Amino acid sequence: MRIVVVGDVMLDVDLTGEATRLSPDAPVPVVDIVAENRRAGGAGLVALMLAEEGWPVTLVTVLGDDDAGRQLADQLAGVRLVSGPSGAPSPVKTRVRAGSHPVVRFDQGCARAPVPDVTPAMLSAVEDAAVVVVADYGRGLAANPQLRALLARLATDVPIIWDPHPAGPDPVQGVAVVTPNLAEATRAAAAPGAAADVQEPDAGTHAGHLAGLLRERWGSQAVLVTRGGDGAVLVSDDGQAPTHIPAPRVETGDPCGAGDRLAAGLAVHLLAGCGLLEAARLAVHEAADFLAAGGVSSLPKPAARIAAIRPGRPERHHVEPSRGDALLLARAVRNRGGTVVATGGCFDLLHAGHVRALAAARAMGDCLVVCLNSDASVRRLKGPDRPIIGEHDRAELLLALACVDAVMVFDEDTPEAVLGRLRPDLWVKGGDYQGTRLPEADLVESWGGRCLTVPYHPARSTTGLATALAKVG
Structure with a gap:
């Protein structure tokens, strides 16, 4: 793959x-x-x-x-x-x-x-x-x-x-698809006066016309004309009208x-x-x-990029995704009728509470993907002194657990974007959310998924562990 x-x-x-x-x-x-x-x-x-x-x-x-x-x-x-x-x-x-x-x-x-x-x-x-x-x-x-x-x-x-x-x-x-920008499409189509129409209010219609013309000329299944900040226009061979993508x-x-x-x-x-x-x-x-x-x-420099390639391992059910291939893993599990489970968090200073919650989440389905806050995301959420452990080590520790099948690192403050790509069947969080609706519930339910909680272990927390470590020097 x-x-x-x-x-x-x-x-x-x-x-x-x-x-x-x-x-x-x-x-x-x-x-x-x-x-x-x-x-x-x-x-x-x-x-x-x-x-x-x-x-x-x-x-x-x-x-x-x-x-x-x-x-x-x-x-x-x-x-x-x-x-x-x-x-x-x-x-x-x-x-x-x-x-x-x-x-x-x-x-x-x-x-x-x-x-x-x-x-x-x-x-x-x-x-x-x-x-x-x-x-x-x-x-x-x-x-x-x-x-x-x-x-x-x-x-x-x-x-x-x-x-x-x-x-x-x-x-x-x-x-499958050709992706010219608007200037490239205009030049390729050689449409008289096309350049003068680019800034007009119907520029999207103009782009759709170009996309349709080029799709027929090139014999491609689709043409996606990109329009910078105005998005893109897609024309496919299904006979449908151009689709404007903002x-x-x-x-x-x-x-x-x-x-x-x-x-x-x-x-x-x-x-x-x-x-x-x-x-x-x-x-x-x-x-x-x-x-x-x-x-x-x-973009990271070459040395940083090598370190950022996250390790992976064979998935248990005859699916062998390469490192970091959570999306391929999810697809393979769904294709055989399985349930994709996801959870998320910072997982800074991995402790027994984390492990118990992850094991409980994994037991609910056929694979568990952990959506992990990047270092930049953790700093914005927790403060300049966090994380204690960098994202690459945190990902490696999580992947060392038998209950974790893949890790997806995300930079945003919330996991909505990464969830939109993964689309898990179950989104599982710790029981400290019990009695309240999870912030991601509307998004997960939009594709038919469900949100669940697993038991919370109040005596175990990263903050408490960090405080105890500070006392011993």
């Missing part, structure tokens, strides 16, 4: 500083650089987003034999990489910002590249996919004839999300990476068994959340 990302990679460099004066040589700002961040962009960014969440992902790409290519390989630590030679310089895109304001971007090695060859290992990796994301950045890989023939054959059996580029080829026939309003100065986050979200939700419309709605919201959290600037 592996996600395979196929496409072009580039080295993105962010230089951030302060601009407090103009240059004496020309009326341009002088930016005093205070921070430099290098990361893999393009298809590499999609793969890193998936790996950060613990999904089993393979990146199939080509790399240049140069310093930038070697830096890219280093930046992709934590991702299973299957690559061949690009035969061209590695593209580097450097962005300079003064505070949060872009000042300039300069590109190196970004001239049109020849269509690269693909190796047998690259083709074999694609054949092993349960879902494919084609992240085309116009560097030629998506135009390789052997790769296109393979993708066309797989499209009948495997969901393929194709993120197109104006300089790249058309998608192969039959892919996006939450977020304040962001840098939309970089939103399309990659959307493609990654579509892959995850289609793999977990969601229908395309549901997957698109979830992916649009996740792209907005990604930007609200800081976008690409919020």
Whole structure:
């Protein structure tokens, strides 16, 4: 059950500083650089987003034999990489910002590249996919004839999300969904006067028209035209009218990476068994959340990313999810008619009360997924001195318990977003909620789930344990 990302990679460099004066040589700002961040962009960014969440992902790409290519390989630590030679310089895109304001971007090695060859290992990796994301950045890989023939054959059996580029080829026939943004769709459709209509009140209708035209031209099952803060428009081959998908309003100065986050979200939700419309709605919201959290600037550095890949273990009932694959586990349990149970909390300083409650919750169904507050979430809820134990260690301790089958770490103050992805049959909390309606009850009941409580053990608490530890030094 592996996600395979196929496409072009580039080295993105962010230089951030302060601009407090103009240059004496020309009326341009002088930016005093205070921070430099290098990361893999393009298809590499999609793969890193998936790996950060613990999904089993393979990146199939080509790399240049140069310093930038070697830096890219280093930046992709934590991702299973299957690559061949690009035969061209590695593209580097450097962005300079003064505070949060872009000042300039300069590109190196970004001239049109020849269509690269693909190796047998690259083709074999694609054949092993349960879902494919084609992240085309116009560097030629998506135009390789052997790769296109393979993708066309797989499209009948495997969901393929194709993120197109104006300089790249058309998608192969039959892919599940193509995801151009509005500008890309307008250019691809070559609709006369389309650009002038983009800002009109009926821009959503315009996007729907483009999506329908492109779906027929490309022979895809669906086209999802993204519209930035205005959400997206989905047109499928079911003959239904275009569906407008709104996006939450977020304040962001840098939309970089939103399309990659959307493609990654579509892959995850289609793999977990969601229908395309549901997957698109979830992916649009996740792209907005990604930007609200800081976008690409919020992504962890390679060393932190390796530590963030959460461990997993074989599930007891002949389901062997890879590390962190709670959604795949839930799908497998449901497919065999089982009951998915979830609970949530900080689980800082795991104690006997926690273990008893978790064991009781697990006994109610066929798998138990723990929704775990991230370190940032715990700090907001408990104060700057918490958590005592970091999220990766907390997840590892929970997964060491026989009653816990998977852990999903979430950054929000409440578990609503992660529950919306998991959709458990039972949401179980400690008995300290007994006699009151759980805050998540309306959400869980919206898909037919139930909320239950298990016995509470008042003599055992993290706060009490922390206080006792402080007394002994």
